[in-house]
Amino acid sequence: MINPRTQELKNSRAESWEPKIAAFLCNWCSYAGADLAGTSRREYPPNIRIIRLPCSGRVNPLFVLKCLMDGADGVLIAGCHTGDCHYSEGNYYARRRFAILKKLFEFLGIDPRRFQMAWVSASEGDKWVKVVKELVEEIKKAGPILAKS
Amino acid sequence: MKIGVFICHCGTNISATVDVEKVAQVTSKLAKVHFSTTYLYMCSNPGQELIKKAIKEKGLDRIVVCSCSPSLHEKTFRKCAEEAGINPYLVEIANIREHCSWVHRDKKEATLKAIDIVRLAVAKVSRDKPLVKTYVPIEKRVLIIGGGISGIQSAIDIAFAKYPVTIVERESSIGGRMARFDKTFPTLDCAACILTPKMVTVSQSQYVTIYTCSEIEEVSGHVGDFKVKIRKRARSVDINKCTGCGACYAKCPVKVSAKFDMNLGLRKAIYVPFPQAVPNVPVIDRQNCLWFSAKNASGGTKKACGLCKKICNFGAIDYDMQDEIIEEKFGAIIVATGFTQFDHSVYGEYGYGKYKDVVTGLHFERMASSSGPTGGKIIRPSDGKEARDVVFIQCVGSRDEQKGVPYCSRICCMYTAKHALLLKEHNKDAQAYVFYIDIRAAGKNYEEFVKKVQDEYGAIYLRGRVSRIFEKGGKIIVRGADTLSGAQIEIKADLVVLATGLIARPETVKLAQMLHIPYDQNRLFTEAHPKLAPVETVTSGIFLTGACQSPKDIPDSVATASAASVKALGLLLQDKLEKEPLIAKVDRNLCSGCRACVVACPFNAIDMKEIEDRALKCKRDVAEVVEGVCTGCGNCTVVCRMSAIDIEGFSNRQIMEEIEAL
Known part of the structure; x- marks a missing residue:
């Protein structure tokens, strides 16, 4: 079965293309920060699809690869600020994994703009909006992922 | 597999921007989705009934509720599904x-x-597995961090329910900020008169343990079973032996300025911070004590003092006392660490904190106190003369995004009004001038109080900011604008009192982590x-009270303290604690x-556990x-x-x- 996303992309391509971005958010800080952006009615582009996880340390590099393989144009990992992790040190693990994975992506020729990480706390609704806006801009510049492969 | 999708309009909160009918129509065609519908308020009773009915009638075996954040209603809908079987x-x-x-x-x-x-x-729910809640035992004791009015009130409430509670206080006495106040607004109750009975109540309760001179060192574990390391700093006085007779500090030859009195007065090197201290046991300030400075001096040639030890009839002075680490378990923790004052030395226009006669509200509070360093006289700290013309400046640090904090500190308008009143009561000839931006007197009898201060006590309220403060001819010249009349104003003041805002204590980040x-x-x-969980934190079993959550006056602090203790008691009353089964599992x-x-x-x-592997016919270690x-x-x-x-x-x-x- 052809992935509906791939189909969609084939149909649309270039002119009406809008990036689709997968975002892994930790439950305690970033997901709550995104909630706060909602309760404060801060508008941001609709390109992001949020997957809630307990901790940024739960993000398996395989998830990121799978997102890009399945047609997401970009992937974001967002977690608590360093030192503020609900589970003490999950975000430190996430940060190290991110650094290595980013290197791997560079080696593989994947545009590094496609994979980003951000620290968004539960009280940073505004920061979440800023992160999403900037990310969408960057990914727009990077273009559709399948079009290049 | 039959998945049901329930889409909430949330009044118009969702349906105004999302075509919910279309969502229902499209999602009903997704694989495995058997049923899809919308409703005005899914979390309401009829909404939940609708879900239950659909589960039963359509034979649904898992559901997706499309509504608000899971932090709000995930529990509601889980319970609803459970009720439907x-x-x-x-x-x-x-x-x-x-x-x-x-x-x-x-x-x-x-x-x-x-x-x-x-x-x-829908994709996620299709891979959900039925899980069973687990239960863990609860340590039926509460830890309160901070012994101010919030912590004290929480302890009283918990002790009243006959559960053991421990207060950890950094200073040598409980009481916190309120112990330093003279009167409280708007009723003008004497702060000490209403606080000290509460301090005595907690200290005498058999259910309350108080650790003073103590700080939290380490916290591990989780709700129902927090393991806490408490560092009890060496007090150098044995709490069990001391009777509080006061002979030691009467005899002590060292005088240093008293932090409790905002350095307006003096105290000894062995001291109790204020007469009503609880416990009424002195502490030795090792930095200034002659015995310790002689001991620390090279070679020990200086003669050690040791007077307090000689005078003490009860052998309570112990120079060799060491810091002690106490490890205890608690079921719940209440954080009541309070606030600190904004440091006004960042403001050049107020003299960078270098003029002695420019003080803060807390200085004024100590001066107004009859048991304070000036015996209740409002004086100029520079020359000790009684102050006549006093300028109060509000919003120092508060509502200032550039140099201070963006929020309103809530209590400054009221305490300034109180100070203006107290000034007049202490000195009939005095005149108060108050520079304000807005007067925020939202509270029971607050507005009336401010009005009374203006009308009956003749405080002159000037709407505007102060542009400069400088010293001239022994007076403090305050230059500012009255924006209501549009006039430039210059006041020759004896004393300037800054209503410095309330800010978080510097060590809050460390504690939060x-x-x-x-x-x-x-x-x-x-x-x-x-709104709906103002005293809870996202970490279950940890509650907040008082000004560590946001600036609060005393009534609000007490209210949140009681609220937090009810929440903690609610936990302790359980036989065992329900634990979410969303944890790790090993495939052996x-x-x-x-x-x-x-x-x-x-x-x-x-942990690792040895198991018998029948297929391989051997023993091997697996994670558990x-x-x-x-x-x-x-x-x-x-x-x-x-x-795995x-x-x-x-x-x-x-x-x-x-x-x-x-």
């Missing part, structure tokens, strides 16, 4: 309000996004929900026993999760080479399924 963990929430309808304007775009969000949730509770950009602790067949997860676990929640300790962070899942360890409720298959649905 399906496992509560076969429920997923699609957050189409906070993450969709509230952040987008374009209806078409928002609807498409909502459909995507629901598709992800120890307790794993969030704090905001102003370093104030963040409540679980600003896959586990190779490499121990990577054991190393990665931040909570030491994974300690259920009571695992918090379900999922760090172990990433390091597992065999994918997984998190229930956030399993690899569930997340992969979601990604495929992107």
Whole structure:
């Protein structure tokens, strides 16, 4: 079965293309920060699809690869600020994994703009909006992922 | 598999920007979705009944509720599903309000996004597994961090219910900020008269343990079973032997300025901070004590003092006392660490804090106190003369995004009005001038109080900011603008009192990290929900009270203290604690026993266990999760080479399924 996303992309391509971005958010800080952006009615582009996880340390590099393989144009990992992790040190693990994975992506020729990480706390609704806006801009510049492969 | 999708209008909160009917129509065609419907308020009783009815009539075996954030109603809908006879963990929430309808304007775009969000949730729910809640025992004791009015009130409430409670206080006496106040607004009760009975109540309760000169060193564990290390600093006086007779500090030859009195007065090197201190046991300030400075001096040639030890009839003075680490277990923790004052020395216009006669509200409070350093006289700290013309400046540090904090400190308008009144009461000839931006007197009898101060006590209120303060001819010249009359104003004042704002204590970040509770950009602790859970934190079992959460006056601090203690008691009253089963689980067949997860676990929640492998006909080690300790962070899942360890409720298959649905 052809992935509906791939189909969609084939149909649309270039002119009406809008990036689709997968975002892994930790439950305690970033997901709550995104909630706060909602309760404060801060508008941001609709390109992001949020997957809630307990901790940024739960993000398996395989998830990121799978997102890009399945047609997401970009992937974001967002977690608590360093030192503020609900589970003490999950975000430190996430940060190290991110650094290595980013290197791997560079080696593989994947545009590094496609994979980003951000620290968004539960009280940073505004920061979440800023992160999403900037990310969408960057990914727009990077273009559709399948079009290049 | 029959999945039901329930889409909430949330009044118009969702339906105004998301075409909910279209979402229902599109999602009903998704694979495995058997039924899809919308309703005005899904969380309401009729809404929940609708879900239950659909589960029964359509034979649904798992559901997706498309509504607000799971932090609000995930529990509601899990319970609802349970009541309808399906496992509560076969429920997923699609957050189409906070993450969709509230952040987008374009209806078409928002609807498409909502459909995507629901598709992800449907994908996830299709891989959900029925889970069973686990139970853990509860340590039936409460820890209160901070012994101010909030902490004291919480302790009284918990002790009243006959549960043991421990107060950890940094200073040598409980009482906190309120012990330093003279009177309280708007009733002008004497602060000491209403606080000290409470201090005595807690100290005499058999259920209350008070650790003074103590700080939290380390916190581990979780709700029901917090393991806390408390550092009890060496007091150098044995609390059990001391009778509080006061002979030692009468005899002590060293005088240093008293922090409790805002350095307006003097105290001894062995001292009790204020006469009503609880416990009424002195503490030796080792920095200034002659015995310790002689001991620390090279060679020990200086003659040590030791007078307090000689005079004490009870042998309570112990120079060799060491810091002590106490380890205790608690079921719940109440954080009542309070606030600190904004440091006004960043303001050049107020003299960078270099003029002695420019003081803060807390200085004024100590001067007004009849047991304070000036015996209740409002004086000029520079020459000790009684102050006649006093200028009060409000919003120092508060409501200033550039140099201070953006928020309003809530209590300064009221305490300034109180000071203006007290000034007149202490000195009939005195005149108060108050520079304000807005007067915020929202509270019972607050507005009336401010009015009284203006009308009956003749305080002159000037709307405007002060541009400069400088010294001239022994007076403090205050130059400012009265924006109501448009006039430039210059006042020759004897004393200037700054209403400095309330800010978080510098060590809150460290404490927040120890307790794993969030704090905001102003370093104030963040409540679980600003309206519906104002004393809870997102970490279960940890509650907030008082000004550590946001600036509060005494009534609000007391109210939140009682609220927090009810929440803590609610926990202790359980026989055992329900624990979410969303934790790690090991597939023994896959586990190779490499121990990577054991190393990665931040909570030491994974042990190795030897099992008999029948297929291989040998014994081998596999990982085993300690259920009571695992918090379900999922760090172990990433390091597992065999994918043998997984998190229930956030399993690899569930997340992969979601990604495929992107």
